[in-house]
Amino acid sequence: MSKYTLSQLINKIIEVEEYTARSILESAKDDAPNILMDFISGVDERVRMLSEVKTSMVIEMTLEPITGIDIDDYLKPITNYRGETGQIQTIEILRHYIKLYKKIMDKVYEVSIDLYNLLYRFTRDATRVLSELE
Amino acid sequence: MALLKEVKEYYGDVELYIDGEFRKSESDNFMEVMNPALDKPIGRVPFATPEEVDEAVDAAVAAFERWRDVPVPNRVQYLFRMKEVLERHKEEIARIIVQNHGKHIDEARGEVRRAIENVEAAIGAAYILAKGEALDQVAPSIDEYVVREPLGAFVIISPFNFPVMVPFWFMPYALAVGATVVIKPSEITPIPFYWVNKLLDEVGLPPGVVNVVYGRAEVGERLITHPDIQGVAFVGSTAVARKIYELAGRHGKRVLLQAGAKNYSVVMPDADMDRAATNLISSFFGNTGQRCLANAVLVPVGDAYQKIVPKFVELAKGMKLGYGLDEDVDMTPLVSRKALERVHRYIEIGLEEGARLTLDGRNPVVDGYPDGYFIGPTIFEDVTPDMRIAQEEIFGPVASIIKAESLDEAIEMANSTIYGNASSIFTSSGRVAREFRRRIKAGNIGINVGIAAPMAFYPFAGMKESFFGVIHGQITSVHFFTDTKVVIERWW
Known part of the structure; x- marks a missing residue:
């Protein structure tokens, strides 16, 4: 059974962020819309915000293991898209990213409202990019 | 994930903090402070001499007379500054807790957060809980009211397991209501509070309002039995709490003793x-x-x-x-x-x-x-x-x-x-x-909660031999550091 403390989970999410940004960059065409390029270049800021959550509102519940989710499993489909190019792949990666974050949000709602809010913001931004591409 | 960076590998000799000055102890009795993950020394802690203990108490007693006269809104500004300093340095404090106590970084971060929460609660308490009560016209032309007044200098003895949080269960509340303190952190994990104390120097509290000495039971005993000390707030084992209860009782001191558990x-x-x-x-x-x-x-x-x-x-x-x-x-x-x-x-x-x-x-x-x-x-x-x-x-x-x-x-x-x-x-x-x-x-x-840890704005409760005294730690300790005067007033 996969289990994470909050900081372990955030470290995994940081991996997801970096991996997703790299994967989209690889799959995006030269004429990719600005909104997509902004999303990719926003990874550093997203990582910074995630790291901040890790050290800010830490309470007793933070150390309870979070179970019922396996980030590595979720990363696998993204791995399959890597190396290919084209908008379809970008769309699939973003859909996958949003699906993963919604799943994590459901798990962390009772543990860290800060992380929940951050992921809500990230999925909202990703959804905006997705609708532009679609 | 890489190991987070240690703040320092070695912290040297812990210094006493008396009357607003950090100073090397005159003691020739020092103990090595260890990093439990590495079994490696990270500093040394002195066991303060009886003279140093007395000096710390004298400083707290002398500071009390002026500190109690500082208006409440001014006193609270020091606490706001304290919160700001702790927020700014929270991650480094957490890492030092890990180095000395050994706990997980997340637990250490949680500990610092709870310390900050107590400063916040003390600010609120200064304005709200420390207020008295008044009733108009209890008899013809007579009003009656209660005022809360700080009692004087208190001792805080904290345990090894929460070296930063526990002093903050009491110290900010004492300061908020105009009392002064001598703190004795655990000699096993003295480095985190020593570091915090160094950082808090920036807050600019008047000399003697907070004093810190280190040592074992004999230092604690000297503090508790000092005639100018009003009471002792302690967190630790039931065996020690019971001893302090008896000792403090014999010397007519107030106690707030949070003890062991099963x-x-x-x-x-x-x-x-x-x-x-x-x-x-x-x-x-x-x-x-x-x-x-x-x-x-x-x-x-x-x-x-x-x-x-x-x-x-x-x-x-x-x-x-x-x-x-x-x-x-x-x-x-x-x-x-x-x-x-x-x-x-x-x-x-x-x-x-x-x-x-x-x-x-x-x-x-x-x-x-x-x-x-x-x-x-x-x-x-x-x-x-x-x-x-x-x-x-x-x-x-x-x-x-x-x-x-x-x-x-x-x-x-x-x-x-x-x-x-x-x-x-x-x-x-x-x-x-x-x-x-x-x-x-x-x-x-x-x-449906495994760790029933009360937030700072609730008392940290305890019953039977897990607690000795009447008033509990955290926000209710405002009452521990103060006494009430009832005034029945008539003007002709």
Whole structure:
């Protein structure tokens, strides 16, 4: 059974962020819309915000293991898209990213409202990019 | 994930803080302070001389006369600055806690957060709780009112397991209401509060309002019995609390003594077992079992046993041990070799008493940390309520499991120890939870919460031999540091 403390989970999410940004960059065409390029270049800021959550509102519940989710499993489909190019792949990666974050949000709602809010913001931004591409 | 960077490898000799000055102790009695993951010294702590202890008290007493006259809104500004300094340095403080105590970085971050929360609560308390009451016209042309006044200089003695948080259970409240303090942090984990104290120098408190000395029992005794000290706030073991209670009583001092624990956690058959299991893991093994709110005895009722125990054991088996500065580990070392030996001794006692060792955490192999004071999660089954491992505080990651047939039996077991610090129940029945809350003899109750840690703006409760005194720590300590005057007033 996969289990994470909050900081372990955030470290995994940081991996997801970096991996997703790299994967989209690889799959995006030269004429990719600005909104997509902004999303990719926003990874550093997203990582910074995630790291901040890790050290800010830490309470007793933070150390309870979070179970019922396996980030590595979720990363696998993204791995399959890597190396290919084209908008379809970008769309699939973003859909996958949003699906993963919604799943994590459901798990962390009772543990860290800060992380929940951050992921809500990230999925909202990703959804905006997705609708532009679609 | 890479190991987080240590703030410093070695912190040198801890200095005393007396009358607004850091100074080297004149003592020739020093003790090495260790990093428990590495079994490596990170500094030395002095045991203050009797003269130094007296000087600290004299400074606190002298400062009181002026500090009490500082208007409340001005006093509170120091606390706002204190919060700002702690916020700015929270991560480095957390890492130093890990280096000295050994706990996981997340636990250390949580500890600093709770310290900050107490500063925030003290600011609120200064304005609200410290206010008196007035009643107009209690008799013809007569009004009556109460004012709260600070009593003077107090002693705060804090334990090794929360070296930063516990001084903040009391100090900000004392300051908020105009009292002054002498703090004696644990000699086992003195570095984190020493560092915090250095940082707080920036706050610019008037000299003598806060003083810090270090040492063992003799330093504590001298502080408590000093004729100019008004009272002592203490957190530690029941054995020491009992001694302080007697000593302070003989010398007419106020006491606020939060003591030991043996916390029971009851799981009913209707509980959400998955959630209960993860919650319990954190409660039993978080901080390596070294907290007075840690659960120590798991009591599944009826067929809850088959539902919860396998999940609990499986999660415990999966815990990864390591240095607390590695965010990817789950459990970290005990604070000292002595603590490790004590926990080992209790495991031997459990075996001798006939309990079944389902999970043996002794002598784990921890990659990269061969000399650390590590022990893994340890679980006993077939425990009976009369066994020492069900009654005595082990202060380590040892869970005893006792099966109960009914809620009544579970409550009876939980109430059978001398302690009354905390107790939890996991159930989906409001009626059962209410019944438990009313009948359990413990101060901090968790309902589907394994670590019933009161927020700063609530008292940190405790009953039976887990608490000595009348007023509890955190926000209610405002009443501990003050006394009331009742004024009956008429003007002709």
